[in-house]
Amino acid sequence: MKYDIKVKVGKDELSFGKGVILLMQKVEKYGSLSAAYKEMNMSSSKAWKILNKAQNDLGFALLESHAGGKDGGSTRLTAKGKEIMEKYNSMMAEIDKFTFDTFQKYFEKGE
Amino acid sequence: MKYDIKVKVGKDELSFGKGVILLMQKVEKYGSLSAAYKEMNMSSSKAWKILNKAQNDLGFALLESHAGGKDGGSTRLTAKGKEIMEKYNSMMAEIDKFTFDTFQKYFEKGE
Numbered sequence: 136m137k138y139d140i141k142v143k144v145g146k147d148e149l150s151f152g153k154g155v156i157l158l159m160q161k162v163e164k165y166g167s168l169s170a171a172y173k174e175m176n177m178s179s180s181k182a183w184k185i186l187n188k189a190q191n192d193l194g195f196a197l198l199e200s201h202a203g204g205k206d207g208g209s210t211r212l213t214a215k216g217k218e219i220m221e222k223y224n225s226m227m228a229e230i231d232k233f234t235f236d237t238f239q240k241y242f243e244k245g246e
Numbered sequence: 247m248k249y250d251i252k253v254k255v256g257k258d259e260l261s262f263g264k265g266v267i268l269l270m271q272k273v274e275k276y277g278s279l280s281a282a283y284k285e286m287n288m289s290s291s292k293a294w295k296i297l298n299k300a301q302n303d304l305g306f307a308l309l310e311s312h313a314g315g316k317d318g319g320s321t322r323l324t325a326k327g328k329e330i331m332e333k334y335n336s337m338m339a340e341i342d343k344f345t346f347d348t349f350q351k352y353f354e355k356g357e
Contacts, residue, residue, distance in 0.1 A: 138255045142345065144353060149250050226352040233344045234253065241337040242255060 136242040140234050142227060150192035151223065155185050159212055159220050162198060166209035193219065247353040251345050253338060261303035262334065266296050270323055270331050273309060277320035304330065 143149035161171035172182035190197055197216035202208040212220065254260035272282035283293035301308055308327035313319040323331065 136255055136257060137260070138253060139260050140341075141252045142249060144247055144249045144349070146247055149248070222352045226348050229348050230251075230341075230345050233348075234341050237337050237340050237344075238255070241333045 136238075138234070138238045138242070140231065142230060144223065145189070145192050146194065148188065148192045150189040151219065155189050155197070156220055156223060158182060158186065159197060159216060162210055163212055163217075166211065168198065168210045247349075249345070249349045249353070251342065253341060255334065256300070256303050257305065259299065259303045261300040262330065266300050266308070267331055267334060269293060269297065270308060270327060273321055274323055277322065279309065279321045 141152065143152035145151050157175060158168075158171050158177070161174055162168055165171055165174075168182065169179070172179060175182075186197060195215045196213050197219075198210050199213050200208060200210045252263065254263035256262050268286060269279075269282050269288070272285055273279055276282055276285075279293065280290070283290060286293075297308060306326045307324050308330075309321050310324050311319060311321045
């Protein structure tokens with residue numbers, strides 16, 4: 136047997152979860168939103184849609200762009216964006232471990 | 247802040263989760279599949295689709311029909327159907343409680 140767990144958080148909507156986090160992690164890695172969504176095989180419009188939904192719901196920006204340089208500037212996480220990403224990841228580390236153990240207990244032991 | 251958690255289980259596919267469980271609980275209550283999906287505002291085709299997907303994946307029947315009587319018989323859970331539903335619900339009771347506590351710890355304390 137196998138399982139999958141999805142947890143979304145948000146203020147008025149469930150706007151923040153795995154998709155936005157993955158995008159943010161790749162922005163952190165590449166310093167570029169387009170490099171991020173391209174690596175995820177995500178369209179530009181889908182990336183902006185999930186980002187805007189989260190930003191509007193949470194009430195703060197997750198990303199910020201910096202102009203300058205011959206490569207046309209870069210995109211980084213805001214301090215608040217980094218903070219909520221880290222909170223979510225820390226929470227998920229605990230929930231994932233607990234879910235793994237509990238799934239084993241009910242569905243794998245003694246089968 | 248609010249959150250939502252979804253856990254699906256299955257053998258080769260993630261075929262078994264909240265939707266099938268809710269349908270099964272209503273079948274148990276009414277003794278009728280059509281009464282069950284109607285109360286959920288679910289179409290007959292959608293109900294059969296999620297049931298067949300789960301049954302094919304798990305390799306056993308979740309429901310069984312009994313003919314007879316002037317009301318045209320009844321539908322009940324199989325023993326194996328009841329067993330997996332109870333396992334899933336017990337597992338989810340633990341995971342839901344843990345997730346609630348962990349979400350509070352990261353997103354509600356001190357805000």
